[in-house]
Amino acid sequence: MRTYNIYIILLSLLFMLTTVILSLFDQASFGLYFSMYVMEYFVLTLLFTYLNPKARRLLNITACLLFVGFGLLVATQTIAVLGVLP
Amino acid sequence: MLRNPYVLTGTVLIFIGASFIPVFYLLLRSTPLTALGVSVVILGIVCLGLGRTRPETSPEVSAVLLQAGVENISALLEELGLASKAVYVPSSMTYGKPRALVPLISNSSMPHIRGKLPNRLIVTYGPDPEDIGLMITTPGSPTVAMLESKPGPSAKELESALSHVLIGMLDLANSMRVAMRDNKVTVEVSNPRMEYPNMLVYQCMGTPLASMIASIAAEALGKPVAVDSEQYQKSKSVIELEVLR
Numbered sequence: 001m002r003t004y005n006i007y008i009i010l011l012s013l014l015f016m017l018t019t020v021i022l023s024l025f026d027q028a029s030f031g032l033y034f035s036m037y038v039m040e041y042f043v044l045t046l047l048f049t050y051l052n053p054k055a056r057r058l059l060n061i062t063a064c065l066l067f068v069g070f071g072l073l074v075a076t077q078t079i080a081v082l083g084v085l086p
Numbered sequence: 087m088l089r090n091p092y093v094l095t096g097t098v099l100i101f102i103g104a105s106f107i108p109v110f111y112l113l114l115r116s117t118p119l120t121a122l123g124v125s126v127v128i129l130g131i132v133c134l135g136l137g138r139t140r141p142e143t144s145p146e147v148s149a150v151l152l153q154a155g156v157e158n159i160s161a162l163l164e165e166l167g168l169a170s171k172a173v174y175v176p177s178s179m180t181y182g183k184p185r186a187l188v189p190l191i192s193n194s195s196m197p198h199i200r201g202k203l204p205n206r207l208i209v210t211y212g213p214d215p216e217d218i219g220l221m222i223t224t225p226g227s228p229t230v231a232m233l234e235s236k237p238g239p240s241a242k243e244l245e246s247a248l249s250h251v252l253i254g255m256l257d258l259a260n261s262m263r264v265a266m267r268d269n270k271v272t273v274e275v276s277n278p279r280m281e282y283p284n285m286l287v288y289q290c291m292g293t294p295l296a297s298m299i300a301s302i303a304a305e306a307l308g309k310p311v312a313v314d315s316e317q318y319q320k321s322k323s324v325i326e327l328e329v330l331r
Contacts, residue, residue: 002257004092004136011132015125023118033121037128050254053234058135066128 004055007048014040031073038066092137099130152225152294159222160287163188166220172291173197173310173330174226174300181205184230184301186291187310189219196330199310225294226301229256237306241266244306248273248299258295270314271307271327273299278323292316296325303327 018036027033045059103126110119141148172186173196182205189197189211199211203221211217232255237247245264252258252275260277280295291297292313304311307329314326 003254004140008129008133008136012129015122015129019118019122019125022121028117030117030121033117034124037121037125041128050250052139052255055136055139058139059132062128062131062135065131 003048003051007044007051011041011044014044031077034073035070038070041066090137090140092133092140094137096130096132096134096137099126099133101130103127103130155225156285156287156294159224159291160285162220162222163287163290166190168192168220168290170219170290171196171312172222172224173199173312174224174297174304175199175203175221175310176304176308177230178308179203179310180221183223183227184305185221185227186224186297186301187211187219187221188290189217191216191218196312196328198331222291224291224297224301226297226299229298230301230305232256233302233305237302239307241271244271244303247302247306251302252295252298256298258298269329271303271311271329273303273325273327275299275323275325277321278318292325295323299325300327303329 015037018040019033022033022036042063045063051059103123107120107123107127110116110123168188168190170189170192172188174186175184177184179199180203187197187199187203187209190208197211197217197219200213203209203211205221207220207222209219209221211219229251232251233247234250237243241264244266245262248262248264252262253260258279259275262276263274265272265274275295278295280293292300293316296313296316300311300313310330312328312330314328316326317324
């Protein structure tokens, strides 16, 4: 389970650093934070190639959910830009 | 299920994240804190997912089962007075799983296996009357079943297969390196995490780690393989295998 522990610790560190750095730059766009989290999740999961196939399958499902969330954010932003929603 | 530390951590993280997101977003109106809450929920989901892939059997129970199995094999080999080196045979040369063949007659030369070996305890592997041996299931035998696909015979593919099973799935080492030359395969294992008592059976079968490596190597090469030597240094093990014809 050492691999799992390293994966979780690295992911936590990445998320924490991203939040701290973006907040230092006074970023107020939630979409930016979420996009960075999704990108970091994808990259880190890809780098851990020797994971248990069952673990990989579950992480892929999580990746799909995050991608759906990202898609919803993009759709909301697009609608706001097009001026359909107030 | 909640005894699993990953599931427990995941559940707590999801609960904490989900509780604080509305507070940060609606009351404090802070985007960074809301994003932090979301990241905590994502981490909770990841922990929950990884926790579900953790085996139900604890490592202590697995160690007990391994010890019992090895002691049984040791007792069998000592009773029969077998001192020959075991030959790890791939599944393509048996009518079942990959196993290890221990010749009953000690010989300086390695056995020449002709044809497929039957799925029995005592088998005949050649035309001579002395070509009789024991077919034993070793720790390496079920390890081969963990491979997603049969690896190729190159050093890179063998290294990838060994890393996938022994590092990714079994967490037995930090890294592996494979080198092939003539009929020798050298496997360097960094920081092996398997401890076992010094037993006579390991001189015949090789240690459990060597057994797993030899089984996977035999499967990849499609040829029988024997453990030639094992050297253990501070943070590295070097296992040399001999590939038989």
